[in-house]
Every structure is written in C-alpha cells, then in structure tokens.
Amino acid sequence: MESGGGLALPIAARRARKGFACVAMSRSTNTITERRSPLNARLNELLASQPSCPNDVNLDGVVNLLDVDQWGMFSALTRYSSWADINQDGRTNNDDLDIILQKFGRCRK
Numbered sequence: 001m002e003s004g005g006g007l008a009l010p011i012a013a014r015r016a017r018k019g020f021a022c023v024a025m026s027r028s029t030n031t032i033t034e035r036r037s038p039l040n041a042r043l044n045e046l047l048a049s050q051p052s053c054p055n056d057v058n059l060d061g062v063v064n065l066l067d068v069d070q071w072g073m074f075s076a077l078t079r080y081s082s083w084a085d086i087n088q089d090g091r092t093n094n095d096d097l098d099i100i101l102q103k104f105g106r107c108r109k
C-alpha cells in the first residue's frame, strides 16, 4: 500500500526538509527584522510626538463629554468593545464610564 504526499518520505529526507526550513525561516526572520527597524523607529517617533492620554476613548487628547458619548455608542453597539473598555476587563460597562468620569478634564493639550 502506498501512502501519498510527504508522509512517505524517508526520515533523512524529512530531516533535510526540516533543516532547510530552519535556514529559510532564519533568513526570513532577519529580513523581516531589517524591514521593521525603520517602521519601528517611525512608530516610536510618532508615539513620542503625542503623549498618551489614558482613558481618552476618542484619542483627541482630553477626557471629556465626547469620550462619554463614544463610550455610550460602544456600550450600546457591543458590551465587548475593546475601544471603550477602559479597565480592560473584556466588557464595556458602567465601570468604564465611572473611570472616564473620574478622569474627566485630564490630558488637555
């Protein structure tokens, strides 16, 4: 009985394939790392240009009524929005609203 595909390969052939795959992955990883380097530098530059504002749902740099509105929208659309899940417990609920209200007015530009 013949088996199909790569399952019928001798052990030596399978090991050779694995070795080749390791070399290929190593080269590929280096290329990806090299390509990421300028992107990471640019990303860090962008992040440094605008300091983060915790609890700012709409990312406008201040915690205010717009964030409460957005929280309401996300809360109504789905209770599991990660966008307005301020305390990151997996749910968008009144606990998140309480945090927004506690931080109201913070992070003005």
Ligand SMILES: [Ca+2]
Pocket: 056, 057, 058, 059, 060, 061, 062, 063, 064, 066, 067
């Ligand atoms: Ca905001």
Ligand SMILES: [Ca+2]
Pocket: 084, 085, 086, 087, 088, 089, 090, 091, 092, 093, 095, 096
């Ligand atoms: Ca939450």
